[in-house]
Amino acid sequence: MSFEIYYLDDEVDLLEIFSDTFSSEDVKIKTFSDPSLFILEVNKNNPDLVFMDFRLPHITGDEIALKLNKEIPKAIISGDLNLALKSDIEDVFEKPYDVKKICDFINKLKKRD
Amino acid sequence: MKNVLLRGKVIFWTIGGILLGLFFPFFSSSLMDRPEMLFYVICTAPLFLGSLSFLVGFNQERFLVLKKTEDEKEKAYGWMDLVLKSAGLEVWEWDLKENIVLFNSELKHNLSRFDQKSYSFPLMVEEFIHPEDKDEMIKKVYDYIQGRATEYVSIYRMKDFQGKWRWVQSNGKVSQRDKQGHPICFLGTHFDITERKNREIEINEKNDELEHLIEAISELAIVSVTDRKGKITRVNKMFCEISGYSEKELLGQDHRIVKSGVHEKKMFKEMWEKILKGENWIGDIQNRKKNGSYYFVRTIIIPLLKQGGINSFFSIRFDMTKQVQLAKNLAEAQKLSKIGSWTLNTNTFEVDLSDQMYEIFPWNNEERKISFDDIYSMVHPEDQEHWRKAIDNAILTKKSCEIRFRSIGKEEIIWAKAIIKIMMNKEGGVTRLYGTCQDITEQVLAEEEIQKERFKTIHTSKLASLGEMSAGIAHEINNPLTIITGNLPLLEKIKKEGEETKFKDRIEKMIKASERISKIVRGLKKLVRFQVDVEHKEELISSLIEESLVICDIKALKTDVKIDYKIQDEENLIVKCNEVEIEQVLINLINNAIDAVEDREERWVKINAFRDTNTEVVIQVVNSGPRIEEKVEEKIFQPFFTTKPVGKGTGLGLSISKGILDQHGASLSLNKSFENTCFEIRFPS
Numbered sequence: 001m002s003f004e005i006y007y008l009d010d011e012v013d014l015l016e017i018f019s020d021t022f023s024s025e026d027v028k029i030k031t032f033s034d035p036s037l038f039i040l041e042v043n044k045n046n047p048d049l050v051f052m053d054f055r056l057p058h059i060t061g062d063e064i065a066l067k068l069n070k071e072i073p074k075a076i077i078s079g080d081l082n083l084a085l086k087s088d089i090e091d092v093f094e095k096p097y098d099v100k101k102i103c104d105f106i107n108k109l110k111k112r113d
Numbered sequence: 114m115k116n117v118l119l120r121g122k123v124i125f126w127t128i129g130g131i132l133l134g135l136f137f138p139f140f141s142s143s144l145m146d147r148p149e150m151l152f153y154v155i156c157t158a159p160l161f162l163g164s165l166s167f168l169v170g171f172n173q174e175r176f177l178v179l180k181k182t183e184d185e186k187e188k189a190y191g192w193m194d195l196v197l198k199s200a201g202l203e204v205w206e207w208d209l210k211e212n213i214v215l216f217n218s219e220l221k222h223n224l225s226r227f228d229q230k231s232y233s234f235p236l237m238v239e240e241f242i243h244p245e246d247k248d249e250m251i252k253k254v255y256d257y258i259q260g261r262a263t264e265y266v267s268i269y270r271m272k273d274f275q276g277k278w279r280w281v282q283s284n285g286k287v288s289q290r291d292k293q294g295h296p297i298c299f300l301g302t303h304f305d306i307t308e309r310k311n312r313e314i315e316i317n318e319k320n321d322e323l324e325h326l327i328e329a330i331s332e333l334a335i336v337s338v339t340d341r342k343g344k345i346t347r348v349n350k351m352f353c354e355i356s357g358y359s360e361k362e363l364l365g366q367d368h369r370i371v372k373s374g375v376h377e378k379k380m381f382k383e384m385w386e387k388i389l390k391g392e393n394w395i396g397d398i399q400n401r402k403k404n405g406s407y408y409f410v411r412t413i414i415i416p417l418l419k420q421g422g423i424n425s426f427f428s429i430r431f432d433m434t435k436q437v438q439l440a441k442n443l444a445e446a447q448k449l450s451k452i453g454s455w456t457l458n459t460n461t462f463e464v465d466l467s468d469q470m471y472e473i474f475p476w477n478n479e480e481r482k483i484s485f486d487d488i489y490s491m492v493h494p495e496d497q498e499h500w501r502k503a504i505d506n507a508i509l510t511k512k513s514c515e516i517r518f519r520s521i522g523k524e525e526i527i528w529a530k531a532i533i534k535i536m537m538n539k540e541g542g543v544t545r546l547y548g549t550c551q552d553i554t555e556q557v558l559a560e561e562e563i564q565k566e567r568f569k570t571i572h573t574s575k576l577a578s579l580g581e582m583s584a585g586i587a588h589e590i591n592n593p594l595t596i597i598t599g600n601l602p603l604l605e606k607i608k609k610e611g612e613e614t615k616f617k618d619r620i621e622k623m624i625k626a627s628e629r630i631s632k633i634v635r636g637l638k639k640l641v642r643f644q645v646d647v648e649h650k651e652e653l654i655s656s657l658i659e660e661s662l663v664i665c666d667i668k669a670l671k672t673d674v675k676i677d678y679k680i681q682d683e684e685n686l687i688v689k690c691n692e693v694e695i696e697q698v699l700i701n702l703i704n705n706a707i708d709a710v711e712d713r714e715e716r717w718v719k720i721n722a723f724r725d726t727n728t729e730v731v732i733q734v735v736n737s738g739p740r741i742e743e744k745v746e747e748k749i750f751q752p753f754f755t756t757k758p759v760g761k762g763t764g765l766g767l768s769i770s771k772g773i774l775d776q777h778g779a780s781l782s783l784n785k786s787f788e789n790t791c792f793e794i795r796f797p798s
Contacts, residue, residue: 011592013622017599020606055588057673058711079591095591096598 003110004045007031008038008064009053009077018051021099027106035059039067046072049109051093054078062087073109077102130165194218203281203303206288207234209258210297220303223273243270243278250283258287258296268306280310316419323417327427335410335430341423343367355410355432357403371400373407388416388426397433409437444468451552456536457485459508459543464488473529473552475522493519493526507533508543517553528557567772571697574769589667590633593626636663649777652695654686654722654732661699668704669718672711676703678720686722688730688796694773698781699732701766702792706736709790713737728798733784735791741783750781 003026007018015031023029030047032038035056042050046069052061054076061076065087068074076083079095091105194217197204203220207213213231216224224241232240242250246269257265265285270278285301330336331349338347348363356363356371363370376398387394394414399407410430416423444467447453453470457463462485471481476491492500496518503516513534520527530553536545600619607616658678669676680686688695706718721733741749750771767781774781774794784791 011596013596013626014592014599017596017603020603021599055671057671079588079595081587095588096595099599099602 002026002028003049003106004047005029005049005051005106006038006042006045006047007051008035008056008061009033010056011053014053022102022106026110035064039064042068042072049073049075049106051075051077054080054083062089065089075105126168133165203305205285205301205303207285207299207301208297209295209299223279224271241271243272246270254285254299257285258299265301268310271303279305279307282306323427330429335432337363337368337428337430338417339367339426339428341425343426346425351432352430355402355408356400362403371402373399373401375399384414388414389423391416391418391423397437398430399437407434409433448472453550454548455550456545456547457504458545470550473550474520474527491520493521495519503531503533504546507535507546511535511537511541511543513548517557526554527552528554567776571694571769571773574697574766586633586637586664586667588671590630593629596626597623632663633667636660649689649691651687651689652692653683654688654730655680655683657690657692657695657699658720658722658732661696661703664700665703665707668707672707673716674707674710675717676707676720677717678722680721681723686724686730688779690777690779690796691773695777698770698773698794699734701770702734702794705766706734706738706790706792709738710736730796730798732794733787733791734793735787735789738790740785740788741790746783749783 005022005027007015007029009015009018009031010033012033015033019029019031030041032041038052050068050072052064052074054061055078056064061078062083062085065074070088073090074088075091075093076085076089077093077095077097083092085092090109093102093105197217198219203223204217205220206215208215212234214234214237215231238247238251250267250269253262253265253267256262265283267283268280269283271281273279281303283301283303285299287296287298288300289296289298291297327336327338331351335351335355336347336349337345337352339345345363345366345368348360352363353360358370380396384394384396393416394412396412397409398412399409401407409432411433413429415427415429417425417427419425447467447469451469451473453473454467455470456465464483464485466481466483468481474491476483476487489497489501500516500518503514506512507514513532515530515532517528517530520529529550531550532548533546534548535543536547538544600623604616604619607619658680662676662678666676668674703718703720710716710718715737717737719733719735721731721735723731725731750767771781777796779794779796781792781794784793
């Protein structure tokens with residue numbers, strides 16, 4: 001069983017970079033640029049981890065988090081400063097992100113499973 | 114004359130003798146009847162003839178004596194006549210018994226060139242005495258002759274040989290009286306006083322003229338007459354009314370009775386010096402009424418001359434109390450408002466300044482006589498050209514105008530605002546400039562302070578909106594940054610794998626991302642620029658809108674609001690403005706528009722720019738939201754009014770925008786002809 005990560009960002013270029021950077025033999029990455037499709041897919045497939053941008057058209061990452069299954073660990077990757085989060089978020093990463101930090105975080109969660 | 118008398122008497126006696134002789138034949142015939150009578154006749158005849166001869170002889174002797182005295186008299190008369198003539202003295206003799214008036218040759222000569230020896234008194238009066246003087250002269254004569262007057266002196270006009278009237282003074286005395294003491298001869302002289310009399314008349318006429326003049330002036334002005342020493346000899350009703358003193362109280366006093374004590378002694382000293390020289394004196398005097406209050410008079414003192422010397426002083430005064438009060442009020446008002454007034458004669462460049470002008474500009478001129486050049490030299494060097502130009506232009510264009518300039522005071526700089534107005538003659542030529550001048554130093558300093566504050570506020574609001582947008586902006590910078598940093602480690606891998614196309618594609622994406630960042634930073638730099646520089650430059654509307662959109666697009670993208678803009682005649686749509694400030698306004702309006710529609714289903718913002726029919730440049734920012742409610746509309750431009758949730762808006766955007774546009778002479782309003790919300794900026798043409 002590979003580790004499944006879903007990633008949501010409206011900046012399409014970032015999606016490609018993200019999957020290129022973090023996908024490996026045991027880590028599968030699926031990316032989305034449309035929040036509603038993302039919510040639908042996450043709740044349907046229950047991935048092991050979700051990463052979301054914060055500032056999205058008409059909605060923020062933590063608002064989306066409320067609409068997702070509670071068990072799924074959620075993280076935010078955002079270029080915004082000083083985010084005030086309303087929902088339960090595992091971790092927050094600032095753009096431009098440190099690849100190593102995100103890798104460590106993924107490994108930590110992998111072990112938890 | 115006496116010879117004639119003598120001759121008459123001889124003839125008389127001769128004729129008498131002949132007639133007597135003629136009696137004899139008559140006698141002889143009658144005596145023929147009575148011869149005894151003849152004896153008596155013959156006997157008495159020698160006696161008779163003898164006595165007749167005696168009588169003739171005696172009278173002859175008397176005649177001879179008479180003739181002798183007559184001759185002597187004639188001679189004496191001749192001498193006297195000569196004396197009188199050379200003295201120019203006219204002598205008359207009135208024989209009261211005969212009622213004949215005789216003249217000496219001088220008088221005769223002056224009266225008539227015809228050789229008439231004498232006149233009857235009535236004829237003389239009729240012929241020579243002036244009709245107006247006749248009655249008085251006759252009365253005086255009879256008063257004297259009949260003993261009612263002790264002497265006779267009369268002045269009347271007599272006609273001379275040319276028909277001209279001359280004034281004579283007649284003195285007379287009874288020279289001979291009869292036994293009863295009745296006057297029989299009245300002797301007198303004429304003295305020609307025409308010259309003196311004419312002068313007297315002239316003076317009288319002049320005095321009459323003066324009297325009329327005084328009467329006339331008395332109706333209009335306060336009049337007084339004083340003697341040479343200044344004692345009041347005459348005052349009119351107005352003098353009494355204004356001073357509160359009665360005529361009785363004033364007469365005999367000098368003018369110190371109304372002295373107020375406010376004038377320097379020097380002034381009165383100079384006044385006396387002048388009027389004693391015979392010159393008129395004019396001056397404004399403050400006097401005191403009987404009740405202690407004051408009144409102001411413009412006084413003219415005219416010395417009146419009589420017989421070469423100053424006889425009296427005639428003063429005319431005009432009540433100036435109201436005018437002085439008005440002038441005082443005006444001066445007070447000028448003082449309070451710090452507004453002075455001035456006039457400039459455009460021909461002579463003479464200036465006339467109100468007292469307040471010297472208060473505004475401490476020109477250190479105690480005499481308060483300042484010339485145009487003096488004023489010019491005290492205008493701040495940087496303002497001199499513009500100051501002089503304003504005056505020349507006003508004269509040239511005949512148009513009123515207003516200027517601000519600095520003037521150099523003792524140490525400080527004074528800001529002044531002058532209003533220049535034109536006075537023209539009938540032909541339309543400029544004769545005078547006049548107007549006001551106001552000290553606006555405080556105002557200018559306050560304005561400068563306000564201007565500084567305004568920039569501070571604008572800056573603060575910029576920072577506030579920057580803060581508002583910072584999260585979004587950071588996001589917007591960090592996203593492309595992530596594209597770059599994220600791609601960097603991948604590039605090596607891609608290159609190793611030999612994926613040339615992918616490699617190129619990534620590089621391109623990284624370049625684009627860095628361009629995005631630099632564009633945003635450029636926009637931010639403009640937004641936070643703190644600029645006190647008010648210089649306005651010509652800016653293309655299109656560039657203003659595009660630059661504003663750099664910032665606003667970020668928000669629009671995030672909120673999925675579609676922004677469109679349409680600019681007519683793009684290359685020529687230009688306004689003179691402060692670029693940063695107008696961009697600030699546009700960003701404000703566009704941001705507001707995005708905020709207004711972000712939660713709506715239909716989300717768009719449209720910007721229109723065009724030149725309307727009256728050449729004003731119009732920028733409209735329209736959003737898909739509905740028209741703004743009327744009760745909101747009233748408050749919309751007030752500071753700190755916002756419909757946005759807490760933390761989202763400062764409530765300063767629109768009020769600052771309006772302030773900025775006011776400074777540009779432009780307007781900001783809601784255009785209600787749109788179905789949607791439309792803010793409209795109008796720049797004057």
